[in-house]
């Protein structure tokens with residue numbers, strides 16, 4: 020069957036708009052990413068990030084177009100979104116962002132920042148129906164883990180959270196056109212915001228010194244990462260798994276037995292810990308799992324976790 024070639028023309032047009040932008044600060048929309056190394060690359064190596072292909076560019080476009088639809092619908096329902104795309108920043112931490120707008124907060128009588136997120140039917144139901152929305156987002160897909168930091172930091176950016184105490188997410192179901200909102204209070208999340216400021220400071224320091232944080236030990240995250248080509252994370256199981264020296268199993272057994280004593284000898288345990296740490300420190304950085312005689316050791320975020328095989 021003949022076509023007018025519309026699909027190709029639309030793809031071509033989308034490709035012409037697909038580009039990368041210089042990144043001069045920590046974007047509030049990204050600072051919640053689970054990999055700090057990724058966030059440093061965003062600042063120092065943004066040129067290396069592949070430009071969106073036509074399909075991804077069209078997904079971005081649809082997000083932007085959805086925002087226009089949502090604003091219209093909200094206005095028709097009596098909720099006007101004002102101060103569209105206003106910049107917010109936390110200059111001391113080199114964090115910046117752009118709010119989608121402000122909307123009247125029925126609870127305080129003031130305006131509060133609004134973030135509009137379009138979602139698939141499945142994710143819309145999850146977002147709109149979550150009992151603990153922020154916890155759910157933080158345990159979700161990579162892009163979703165970034166949502167809380169973005170809105171909470173916008174709120175925090177105004178007088179350390181004294182001005183914008185509430186914020187609101189407006190979710191749009193791209194399949195059905197349904198819209199739902201969830202208001203979030205900043206107060207229970209101020210510690211989280213402060214941890215993000217510290218994260219931004221660490222990133223800034225790496226940018227200044229030209230250094231990089233450790234890679235994350237999460238192959239699923241790395242396999243879809245825009246910086247995989249320059250980061251070079253371990254790819255194969257044989258790179259990620261190591262067999263420990265035979266001494267390791269003996270050390271862990273001895274430690275377990277000492278710990279089980281009624282009055283464990285702390286000095287002896289410390290000595291064992293020092294030796295265990297020394298063996299682990301000699302392993303290549305990409306190793307995430309170590310198999311020792313009767314033990315499986317997994318690299319956690321801050322330390323190794325030792326588990327006995329049942």
Ligand code: SF4
Pocket residue numbers: 054055056057060233234235240241242244245246247250251252
């Ligand atoms: S490839 Fe993995 S470790 Fe490297 S930046 Fe991406 S997520 Fe982080």
